[in-house]
Amino acid sequence: MFDLRSDTITxxxxxxxxxxxxxxxxxxxxxxxxxxxxxERMASEMVGKEDAIFVPSGSMGNLIxxxxxxxxxxxxxxxxxxxxxxxxxxxIASIAGTLSxxxxxxxxxxxxxxxxxxxxxxxxxxAQTALIEVENTIGGICYPLSTLVEIKAxxxxxxxxxxxxxxxxxxxxxxxxxxxxxxxxxTDTLTFCISKGLGAPVGSLLxxxxxxxxxxxxxxxxxxxxxxxxxxxAAGGIYALTHNISQLxxxxxxxxEIASSLQKTTWALFDIKDxxxxxxxxxxxxxxxxxxxxxxxxxxxxxxxxxxxxxxxxNLNLSDEDVKGICKAIESIDEKEFYA
Ligand SMILES: Cc1ncc(COP(=O)(O)O)c(C=O)c1O
Numbered sequence: 001m002f003d004l005r006s007d008t009i010t011x012x013x014x015x016x017x018x019x020x021x022x023x024x025x026x027x028x029x030x031x032x033x034x035x036x037x038x039x040e041r042m043a044s045e046m047v048g049k050e051d052a053i054f055v056p057s058g059s060m061g062n063l064i065x066x067x068x069x070x071x072x073x074x075x076x077x078x079x080x081x082x083x084x085x086x087x088x089x090x091x092i093a094s095i096a097g098t099l100s101x102x103x104x105x106x107x108x109x110x111x112x113x114x115x116x117x118x119x120x121x122x123x124x125x126x127a128q129t130a131l132i133e134v135e136n137t138i139g140g141i142c143y144p145l146s147t148l149v150e151i152k153a154x155x156x157x158x159x160x161x162x163x164x165x166x167x168x169x170x171x172x173x174x175x176x177x178x179x180x181x182x183x184x185x186x187t188d189t190l191t192f193c194i195s196k197g198l199g200a201p202v203g204s205l206l207x208x209x210x211x212x213x214x215x216x217x218x219x220x221x222x223x224x225x226x227x228x229x230x231x232x233x234a235a236g237g238i239y240a241l242t243h244n245i246s247q248l249x250x251x252x253x254x255x256x257e258i259a260s261s262l263q264k265t266t267w268a269l270f271d272i273k274d275x276x277x278x279x280x281x282x283x284x285x286x287x288x289x290x291x292x293x294x295x296x297x298x299x300x301x302x303x304x305x306x307x308x309x310x311x312x313x314x315n316l317n318l319s320d321e322d323v324k325g326i327c328k329a330i331e332s333i334d335e336k337e338f339y340a
Contacts, residue, residue, distance in 0.1 A: 002326045003302045004258075007168075007197040007251070007278060007315040016199065016239045023235035027228050028054070029221065035231030039238050043205035046241065047169070047190055048181030051213035052205045054234055056225050058167045059088045061191035061206035063095060064219045065163045066131070068212065069189060072097030074130035076163075077115050080104045082135050083165055095223075099127050107274065108138030112150035119158050129158070135165040136183070139311075140255070140279025142172040148186035161188040167204070171197055171277040174248045188212075197251055197278055198244045199316045200236035247316060251278040254314040254323045261327035267335040280312040287338045295337045299329040 003009055012020065026032035036054050044052040055061045062084050070076045070092065078084060080102030084092055092098045103114060110132070120126040132155050136143045155162045164183075166172070169192035173180045184190055189208040194200035206216055220226055227233075259275040262268035262282055270282035284292050289305030296303050296310070304311050314323075 001300050001302050002322055002329070003317065004312040004314065004326070005302050005304050007313050008195060010195075010197070010199040010316040012199065012201050012236055015243075016236050019239040020232050020235045023231045025229040025231035028230050029226040029228060031217075033229065033231040033234065035234040035238065039234040039241075040205065042238060042241055043192070044207050046180055047184035047192070047207050049184060049190065049207040050210040052207040053213050053216045053220060054227075054230065054237070055191075055204050055206055055220055056202060056227065057195075058083075058165070058191055058193045058204040059091065060220070060223060060225050061204045062088065062133075062163070062165050063091050063223065064206055064216045065189040065191065065208075066092045066098050066133075067096040067219050068215050069161045069163060070096050070098030070131045073099070073127055075099045075101050075120065075127045076131040076133050077101050077103055077110070077118055077129060078133035079108045079110055079135060079138060081108060082133060082138070083167065084133060084135075098130070101129075107141050108135065109141060109143060109147060110134060110151060111147060112154040115151065116154060119154075119160070121158070129160060131161050131163055133163045133165060134187075135167070137168045137172045137175075137277050137279070139274070139281055140168075140171075140277045141274055142176045142276050143183075145176070145178050145182060145186070148183060152186040163187065164190040166190050166192040168193070168196055168277065170245050171248050171252070174245065175252055175277045194237040194240045197248050197315060198237075198240035199247075200233070200240040202233045203230075203237055205237075244316070248278065251314040251316070251318075252276075254278075254318060255280055255312075257323055258312060258314065258326055258330065261330045264331055265333065265335075267333070267338060268330075278314045281309045282312075283309045284335075284338050291338060295333060298337070299333055301326060301329055
């Protein structure tokens with residue numbers, strides 16, 4: 001089975017495991033884990049923030065940012081399909097107490113012009129807008145830097161903050177060739193995951209100002225995310241940031257190859273221009289995502305079907321041979337199979 005369900009399925013390589021086995025560790029709740037301290041310093045420098053904190057997951061990183069900078073009874077503006085609304089079990093409502101305002105966008109990319117009319121200033125009866133959340137990449141699509149600059153300017157004008165869910169931040173950096181620090185400058189807080197395309201087994205980094213990260217350490221502990229000798233995990237992250245960022249280009253190239261095969265078929269509906277990184281979304285006319293998933297399964301391709309689209313994600317586990325096999329399998333699918 002070719003597994004294109006997600007880039008979270010990537011397995012640590014022998015070299016990464018060796019780095020993890022040899023990691024110097026300590027008690028991270030006491031801030032004494034050398035490997036975690038190194039990873040946090042590396043992360044904050046890479047995105048141009050004062051500090052960073054290692055958290056067990058991207059979801060926890062987003063939640064901590066929303067808990068601190070959103071807060072109870074305040075609003076966050078984000079894309080209506082954003083991960084924080086759709087896939088984080090309602091944690092920003094149930095734990096952070098923040099009301100999410102999902103803004104419909106054609107491809108997940110918010111614009112300052114669509115956000116401006118939605119901002120609510122502090123008042124006796126309104127839920128004040130505290131935060132704008134941008135997801136980069138979203139559905140594999142990258143935010144143009146100019147759009148981020150406009151969003152940040154709007155937020156600053158209204159005394160609001162910007163959080164970036166950069167679960168796949170380095171996919172965006174590699175694809176757009178933008179300076180990660182310049183992207184980071186358009187945010188107040190930023191998460192990125194080491195456990196997705198970068199291939200480490202566990203963890204994310206939440207980056208921001210020193211006072212914010214100090215507060216984040218308390219909230220992480222409150223949420224049960226204070227880990228002890230987790231430097232073993234951080235060593236995987238250090239390895240990933242050192243060796244695997246450039247590898248993302250290969251994932252992107254492979255996604256384009258697979259997209260070209262889809263384009264050759266009579267049934268796949270999508271815009272190849274949207275395949276900017278390692279994610280492809282496509283549909284088949286009148287067919288549910290689950291049916292498409294089943295047909296692909298019959299051709300040895302594992303993927304995730306949603307309501308009316310399917311997601312294919314290239315990842316480090318794949319070889320050139322696998323990609324050839326996937327393309328061949330896709331091109332062999334007869335349109336009739338979706339309607340059988
Ligand atoms: C865009 C985005 N944000 C956040 C997350 C959450 O990451 P985690 O699974 O580590 O909680 C994911 C996970 O797939 C994601 O795709």
